Amino acid sequence: MSKENLKVVILGGGESGVGAAILAKTKGLDVFLSDMGEIKENYKKILEENTIEFEEKNHDEERILAADWVIKSPGIPKKAELVQKIKAKGIRLSSEIEFGAEFTDAKIIAITGSNGKTTTTSLIYHILKNDNMNVGLGGNIGKSFALQVAKENYDYYVLEVSSFQLDDIQNFRPYISLLLNLSPDHLDQYNYNYEEYALAKFRIAENQENDNYFIYNKDDEMSQKLLQKLDLRVKQIPFSMKEKLNEGGYTEGEKLYVKLQDEFSMRIDELSIMGTHNVANSLAASIAGKLLNISNESIRHSLMTFQAVEHRLENFAEINGVKYINDSKATNVNATYYALESMKQPTVWIVGGKDKGNDYTEIEELVKKKVKAIICMGLDNSKIINFFKDKKEVIIDTASVEDAVKAAKSIAEKGDAVLLSPCCASFDLFDNYEHRGKLFKEEVLKS
Structure with missing residues (x-):
């Protein structure tokens, strides 16, 4: 079948989905975008300006399963029922890349x-x-x-x-x-x-x-x-x-x-x-x-x-001789390992969020050696606290960025560093890791 007659369905109305829809439209393909959630206003406007048909808060399964080619947002799990139905029908399923x-x-x-x-x-x-x-x-x-x-x-x-x-x-x-x-x-x-x-x-x-x-x-x-x-x-x-x-x-x-x-x-x-x-x-x-x-x-x-990427070991402030480092992008233990390894001064470590099955033994020795206090920031910090309670004297449990920064500022002394390197996903308290990093920086910089 030539590409001209292809029926293309885009699943997901975020950055990648809307981009794929515009490319499909530009190439003269028959395109329809479907999002089970609400599409952000700026993306809706782009779709309307490009006369791309779309639906939100719904998946028209009949129409989706009549497609020749489905482009799926990476955020939609491959185990999702609709994805399984697409595969069962033998419809080509691709990512935006x-x-x-x-x-x-x-x-x-x-x-x-x-x-x-x-x-x-x-x-x-x-x-x-x-x-x-x-x-x-x-x-x-x-x-x-x-x-x-x-x-x-x-x-x-x-x-x-x-x-x-x-x-x-x-x-x-x-x-x-x-x-x-x-x-x-x-x-x-x-x-x-x-x-x-x-x-x-x-x-x-x-x-x-x-x-x-x-x-x-x-x-x-x-x-x-x-x-x-x-x-x-x-x-x-x-x-x-x-x-x-x-x-x-x-x-x-x-x-x-x-x-x-x-x-x-x-x-x-x-x-x-x-x-x-x-x-x-x-x-x-x-x-x-x-x-x-x-x-x-x-x-x-x-x-x-080269300037360091925002939210990745971003050394963004020094206040009263204390360095503040935003490593909000460290959403797994291995990423935090790298962060702790690079610390040169005594570190007040802010950790926590949505645990993805973390094993903290990988960073145990580094925490013993480099960290002077652990500040947990999440809705449920019990796993982190239980793991480190016999290994670190100072562990503080907080459930907001305000409380976490307040605790860090009260503990950190001149010559120390405060490191946000959470090991965990951000979805318990924040929209995403960028939101977490941004709020952390704003809180630190408040006088």
Whole structure:
């Protein structure tokens, strides 16, 4: 069937759904958008201006199941009954990144991983932009990728890609893919099976050929295990913080190195972002830059001038000699591990929220070593309190950002740091992690 006659249904009326609807309309497809919730006014206005038919607070199942192609928002669980019915009928089901990629010849650099995706995606975008390349930023970050395919004419796209988006791909084939690391996350969506979740991440490389590149973390055990099993055709390039490599990226002493056709190196203390994990992210980004033939000078300059992503180890204030750091984006234990590891001074740690099956043993030693007090911020903090009660003397239970900041300010002394790194999702008290981080910063900055 030619694309012209396709009936396309978009499920979800947020940023990615509306972007996909506009792309479908631009390409002359028969498009209908359906959202079980309420669509925000600004998105409704866009749909109306583009004469795109839509429904909200309802799913017209008959119409949806008559589609040739359904584009699903990553927020809709794959176990949802409607999704199961779509699959049972054999209707093609795609994510917005799959849909957008079908309509562009631009080179795609796609980044996934359990932690560091947003930072590394933003860093690679910064490296390309700094080198005057014609580049768009999308996926889980910035504007909808499909919308940019409809409206812009970029030569490159740098996309942050989640496992949920990769669950719904068929042909997606990036020019360069990056898998930064793996740690158990979102396991509730993957039958509580870590390997199943990890394999979803590896789908980023499944359609790549030997003229494409896959950048991966050689220090990551699960990545190494799955690379032995999977039959990938793509050219694989590793990075490591532990061993010197003949090809790829690594650290040695005070420097980081990338060895491909030639060699790039720079001092680690010249990087603009803090923390060991960000050295790994910078290595991965530098390899991508080299593969795109960006000069060493240009990459070095970009790594020295990059500004940290908001809500990710964002050092936003110093008040009375106390540093305040917003790491609201740390929604799992592994992300908080990286945050605590990078702390150089005694730390008052604010933690808590909606627990996704966390195991705190991973950070137990770091908490003993670096944390002077724990402040819990959530509706139910019992799990955190029970785990750390014999390990830390000062644990304070709060259920609001106001109380958490008040407690932190009363404990922190000159030379300390207050770190919001919650380990948990934000949905118990906040709309999302951005909302949590924003309110935290506002509360800290109140006199």
